[in-house]
Amino acid sequence: MPQHPVLYALLLGAVVCLVIALKILVRGALYKPRKKPKPLRLQVSARNNHGAADLFSFVVRRPWYARWRPLPRFSSGQSVSLALPGQKLKRRYSLARWHHSPRFYELGIRLENQGRFTPELYSHAQSGAWLDVEPPSGHFVLPSSPKPVAVMIAGGIGITPLLAMIDEWRNNRSDIECVHLYWQVRHTHEWIYEDELSRLAKSCPTLHVNYLASRPTSGIGQRLSVNDLLQNLDQTGYDRTKLGFYICAGNSLLDAVTQELENNGIASDAIHFERFGIHINSNATGSFELEIDNQKIQFDGHQNLLEALEDGDIAISSDCRTGTCGECRVHCISGQVEQLINPEFQCNANQFLACCVLPLSDLKISVI
Ligand SMILES: Cc1cc2nc3c(=O)[nH]c(=O)nc-3n(C[C@H](O)[C@H](O)[C@H](O)COP(=O)(O)OP(=O)(O)OC[C@H]3O[C@@H](n4cnc5c(N)ncnc54)[C@H](O)[C@@H]3O)c2cc1C
Ligand code: FES
Structure with a gap:
C-alpha cells in the first residue's frame, strides 16, 4: 500500500475516473433514443x-x-x-x-x-x-438571420402561427424592422383577432395590418393579389431582396401565392410556409384492397391512405398529416399511388408518405 497521502489521493482519483468511464460505457450501450417526449x-x-x-x-x-x-x-x-x-x-x-x-x-x-x-x-x-x-x-419559425421586412400572409385560421410570430417579433426580434400582415378571409366575422391586432397596430407604427374579405356582408369582396402586394411594398422603398414571406393559408391560396411570388422573382428561400392540411384535388376514385404486413383492409372513399390505415386499426404513427414529419412512411411492395402534394419530407425509393397519397390500384405495403 502507498505510504504517502498524495499517492492515496491519486489512487482514489483513478478509481473514480474508472467508475465514471464504466458508467458512460454501460449507458452508451443501453441508450435507446426516446422517440417522442411524453404528452x-x-x-x-x-x-x-x-x-x-x-x-x-x-x-x-x-x-x-x-x-x-x-x-x-x-x-x-x-x-x-x-x-x-x-x-x-x-x-x-x-x-x-x-x-x-x-x-x-x-x-x-x-x-x-x-x-x-x-x-x-x-x-x-x-x-x-x-x-x-x-x-x-415544428419548422415554421422566424429564421435566425431574417430578412428585414416580414410579409405575413394568413388565410382564415392560418392567422394563428403568424400572431405568435408578431408577439415574438415585438418582444424579442429587433432584427426584423417591420411587419406587413395580410389577412384574407371569406366572411368578416372570421377576423376573430381583429380588435387586438388593430390595437397593436395603433401602438406599433412598424406593424401594418391589411384585412381582406372575399364575401363581406356589405361592399365589394377583396382577394389578395400578389402583384398589388409587391407594388405596395415597392412603394415603401424596400428592395424586394429585403422581403421575407411567411404564409399560412388553405392549400389553394398558399399554392397560388407561393407560385406567384416565385414568378415575380422572389427567391424560394425567402418564402416560409405552413400547411394545415391536404385537400384532395384529384379525380381518382375507387375502392381498393390494401395488404399491409399480411393484414387486409379496404380503401373506400378515404381522404388519403393514412386515414384508411387508421380506420383499419393498422399501427402506423403520424403527426403532421401534411408531408412534413415523415412519420407515416410506408414501403411499397406493389401497386400504384397518386401524390396529392409534393411533400417537404423526402422518402427513399419505393417509399411514400401515407398522408400524402391516394391509391390508384390494390396495394401491398409494409409500415416502416
Ligand atoms: C402544423 C399544423 C398546424 C395547425 N394549426 C391549426 C390551427 O391553428 N387551427 C386549426 O383550426 N387547424 C390547424 N391545423 C389543422 C388541424 O391539425 C386539423 O387538420 C383540423 O383541425 C381538421 O381536423 P379534423 O380531424 O376535424 O378534420 P379531418 O377529419 O382531418 O378532415 C380534414 C378535412 O377533410 C374534410 N373531410 C373529412 N372527411 C371528409 C369526407 N368524408 N368527405 C369530405 N370531406 C371530408 C373535413 O371537412 C376537413 O376539411 C394545423 C395543422 C398542422 C399540420
Ligand atoms: S404524418 Fe407527417 S408526413 Fe405523414
Missing part, C-alpha cells in the same frame, strides 16, 4: 366560441398545483399535438401566442363539421377539461 396533461381555461364563424379558442395550463412551473418553451410559429385523454386520435395546432417563458398555450381552431377530431374537441374542450398536449415543435 403533458393540461387543463382548458378561457374558452371562447366565435359565433357564426365556427371558430373557437381556448388556453391550456398546468393544473393549479403545478402552475409555478412554466410550460416548455417554443419558437413562434411552432405547434402542439392535441389528443383527448386516453384517445389515440390527435391533431396538430399552432400556438397563437408567444412568450419566452410560457405559462399557458393559446389555440385558435376552426370546427370542421365533417372532420374526425374537431367536433369532439369542440364539445370536450370546455373550461376545466383535460387535454393531452405534446410539447411544441
Whole structure:
C-alpha cells in the first residue's frame, strides 16, 4: 500500500475516473433514443366560441398545483399535438401566442363539421377539461438571420402561427424592422383577432395590418393579389431582396401565392410556409384492397391512405398529416399511388408518405 497521502489521493482519483468511464460505457450501450417526449396533461381555461364563424379558442395550463412551473418553451410559429385523454386520435395546432417563458398555450381552431377530431374537441374542450398536449415543435419559425421586412400572409385560421410570430417579433426580434400582415378571409366575422391586432397596430407604427374579405356582408369582396402586394411594398422603398414571406393559408391560396411570388422573382428561400392540411384535388376514385404486413383492409372513399390505415386499426404513427414529419412512411411492395402534394419530407425509393397519397390500384405495403 502507498505510504504517502498524495499517492492515496491519486489512487482514489483513478478509481473514480474508472467508475465514471464504466458508467458512460454501460449507458452508451443501453441508450435507446426516446422517440417522442411524453404528452403533458393540461387543463382548458378561457374558452371562447366565435359565433357564426365556427371558430373557437381556448388556453391550456398546468393544473393549479403545478402552475409555478412554466410550460416548455417554443419558437413562434411552432405547434402542439392535441389528443383527448386516453384517445389515440390527435391533431396538430399552432400556438397563437408567444412568450419566452410560457405559462399557458393559446389555440385558435376552426370546427370542421365533417372532420374526425374537431367536433369532439369542440364539445370536450370546455373550461376545466383535460387535454393531452405534446410539447411544441415544428419548422415554421422566424429564421435566425431574417430578412428585414416580414410579409405575413394568413388565410382564415392560418392567422394563428403568424400572431405568435408578431408577439415574438415585438418582444424579442429587433432584427426584423417591420411587419406587413395580410389577412384574407371569406366572411368578416372570421377576423376573430381583429380588435387586438388593430390595437397593436395603433401602438406599433412598424406593424401594418391589411384585412381582406372575399364575401363581406356589405361592399365589394377583396382577394389578395400578389402583384398589388409587391407594388405596395415597392412603394415603401424596400428592395424586394429585403422581403421575407411567411404564409399560412388553405392549400389553394398558399399554392397560388407561393407560385406567384416565385414568378415575380422572389427567391424560394425567402418564402416560409405552413400547411394545415391536404385537400384532395384529384379525380381518382375507387375502392381498393390494401395488404399491409399480411393484414387486409379496404380503401373506400378515404381522404388519403393514412386515414384508411387508421380506420383499419393498422399501427402506423403520424403527426403532421401534411408531408412534413415523415412519420407515416410506408414501403411499397406493389401497386400504384397518386401524390396529392409534393411533400417537404423526402422518402427513399419505393417509399411514400401515407398522408400524402391516394391509391390508384390494390396495394401491398409494409409500415416502416
Ligand atoms: C402544423 C399544423 C398546424 C395547425 N394549426 C391549426 C390551427 O391553428 N387551427 C386549426 O383550426 N387547424 C390547424 N391545423 C389543422 C388541424 O391539425 C386539423 O387538420 C383540423 O383541425 C381538421 O381536423 P379534423 O380531424 O376535424 O378534420 P379531418 O377529419 O382531418 O378532415 C380534414 C378535412 O377533410 C374534410 N373531410 C373529412 N372527411 C371528409 C369526407 N368524408 N368527405 C369530405 N370531406 C371530408 C373535413 O371537412 C376537413 O376539411 C394545423 C395543422 C398542422 C399540420
Ligand atoms: S404524418 Fe407527417 S408526413 Fe405523414
